[in-house]
Amino acid sequence: MSDGPKYIVINFRFAVYASDASPTLPHEIIELIADFLWDEPVQLARCCLICCAWYHAAKRYLSRSVTIRSTRALGDLGHILVSKVNRPYGRSLRSLYIYENAEEPYAHTFSMRVSGCLLSKVEELCIFRLDWVTTRPHTSFFTYLNSFGTVTSLTLYQCCFRHAEVLRTIVDALPGLTDFALVSITVHSAPQALDSIGENLLPSAKRKLQSLQLSGCVSRDYASGTAHIESFHQSVLNVLAFYTNVNTLILDTTQFLSFSHFLQFFCAFPELHRIYCRKVPEWEPPSDEAVLNGVGKDMKAFTDVFLGEVSSAFAAVFFKLFAKRCCELRTFDIVLVDVPGPEFQAAIDKVLRHSGAVLRDFRCRYDQEQSQLGITPSLVYNTALERLDVTFTVASSLRTSWIYKTLLSLFTQLRSPCLEHMSICFSLREPGVDAGVNLDTDMETTSLDITIFHAAICHEIFSSLLPGRVLLQFTHRHPRSPSLGTSPFDAKPTPCELCTSIQSFVVPLFIPWLSRGVIQIHLPDGSLIVDPPCLDSGTPEVRSDNSPEFDRAVVRPALDSI
Structure with a gap:
């Protein structure tokens, strides 16, 4: 329905x-x-x-792209392209999407029926649901595929092959290929010996691919009851591992049956610069640190690291292994599915310390307990940070003391005068359908509390922030939403009392930035605060004292008490 x-x-x-x-x-x-x-x-x-x-x-x-879903549609495309009048149209196309028809297979002949010479500007080729177990490719398929010399990106989605070496044949047939994505790929025969596969690859072929993506879940991609899944899938990993010059790796951890398999594949690419790891694996990361010794010593420094929807345990082990490879890290993005612990915090601090003044973009999103001070990133070493995006997902009851201490701790750790954008989000997650969302005003901010907070946000490092470059968001998310993001589609109507409570607590803290137009405060009901309150509203006077004496006498003791 x-x-x-x-x-x-x-x-x-x-x-x-x-x-x-x-x-x-x-x-x-x-x-x-x-x-x-x-x-x-x-x-x-x-x-x-x-x-x-x-x-x-x-x-x-x-359109700049063409989608083929049947042999008739493929014939129509060929009919259009062979006309001399339509040659400019062929040169205008950039993407070709081919959906195999299981009842009338045709994709095994597409390279012969539509010549790549007529699609001289196509850069992206995507093939969906190809089944070469029941239908083998034409004997001339790969010869004609070689005419698609402008294709740089190839995606194979839910495709079935007899053996893993077909993947190498496809890659070799596309002379300009640099980006290769495999989504839910399966093979149905035992692999060759690892050494024999490597002998068939020329040094130039190993340097061919620049980006490699491996997505899906092995245990679900293969039919239930399939024997030898581990050896079949390992043959795929073995073929891909020989393209050692790959510098961008996009991996679903569910593509690996154990941590050792993941580590072996990951370390096969010593030229890696950009890493994207996603999802929670079905295995647990090792707790024995002796297993981690000596791993990744020959790898180059990373420039971009993204861990999406992973567990804090996996993230902690990953950064224990590769923290020293983050000395040139420019972009750091992490999304957790659980509440982080001390080991995760120590691992993140180590990465931030190694990245130092090189880091430009830092984003983190994770669940947070309010029993203690929010785990805020230690950014004291990142003196050239330009963009900061932090999201805390909390339970339905949000305490004002926790908000205050978390924000104050975050702002006092920032040491970068290069900040161009900041986004701080408190995402309220309902524990149940009938449960409400409320703000626990367990802290009544005094004039001293507000003065300390003003001193922190009026520090000279924030003086270059442009209007509208700081976002403070309070969002309300459905319990069934799998995303840790703050999409407006996840929001639902929220009682006015909650928004009023948040506004009365938060606005006095940010009067200096509201007066400058620097900050926008988003409330759970979708309303926006961009202006400071009226002077007769009883709001304490703004004090911006940046002197070292004031910092030592007032701000630091307050933070130590936190």
Whole structure:
């Protein structure tokens, strides 16, 4: 059953004529003319120049990408491209998407029926649900595939192969390929010996790929009851591991059956610069630190690290292994699915210390307990940080003392005068359908508390912040939402009392930034605060004392008490 009404957007404009005396055409006739010209894209492009009505009628047949879902559609594309008049259309295409038809397979012949010479600008090729276990590729398939010399990105989605070496054959057949993505790929035969696969790869082939993506879940991709899954999938990893010049790796940890398999594959790429690891694996990371000794010593320094929706245990072990490889880290992004502990905090601090003044972009999102001070990143070493994005996901009851201490701890650790953007989000997660969300005002801010907070945010390192570059968000998320993000689609109506309580507590703290127009405060009901309160509202006077004496006498003792 559908969750709600579905809408089809139809772009429509009335035709524009030179004068009222000109003969007019019903819009249905314009649509029929565009339909008739479906195989003449150059004529359709000319139709787009007539007026808005003709433009919207013809544009639905014109795109930078082509999607093929049947052998007839493949034949139609070939028919269009062979016409000399349509050669400019072939040169305008950038992406080709091929969906295999299980009832009438055709993808095993597409490279022969549509020559790559007619698609001389296509850069992206995506093939979906290919099954070469039941239908083998044509004997000339790879010969003709070589004509797609401009393809730099190849994605294979839910494809089945007889053996893993087919992957190497496909890569070798595309001379310009640099980015290779495998999503839920399976093979159905035992692998060759690892050494024999390596002998078939020339040194130039090993240097070919620059980016490699491996997504899906091994235990779910293979049919239930399939024997030898581990050896079959290991053969895929063995083939991919020989492209040792890969510098960007995008991995789902669910593609590995153990931590040792993950580590062995990961360390096969000594030229890595950018790493993206996602999802929670079905295995537990090792607790014995002796296993981690000596790993990754020959790898180069990382420049970008993204860990998405991983456990804090996996993240802690990962950074214990590769913290020293983060001395050139520029972008650091981590999303956790659980509450981090001391080991995670120590590992993150070590990475931030090694990255030092090189780090430019830091983002972290994770669940947070309020039993203690929020685990805020230690950014004292990152003196050239330009972008900061922190999200704390908390239970339904949010305490004002915890908000105050977490924000104060975060701002007093910042040492970068280069900050261009800051986003701090408190995401309120309901524990149950009937449970409400409220703010526990366990702390009544005194004039001294507000003065200390003002002193922290009025520090000279924040003087270069431009208007609107700081976002403080309080969002309310559905319990069923799997995302740790703050999409407005996750929000639901929130009682006015909660927004009023948050506003009355937070606004006095940020009067200096509100006065400068630096900060925007987003409340759970979607309202936005950008202006400071009126002077007669009883708000304490703003004090911005940046002197070392004031810092030592007031701010530091307050932080020590926290």
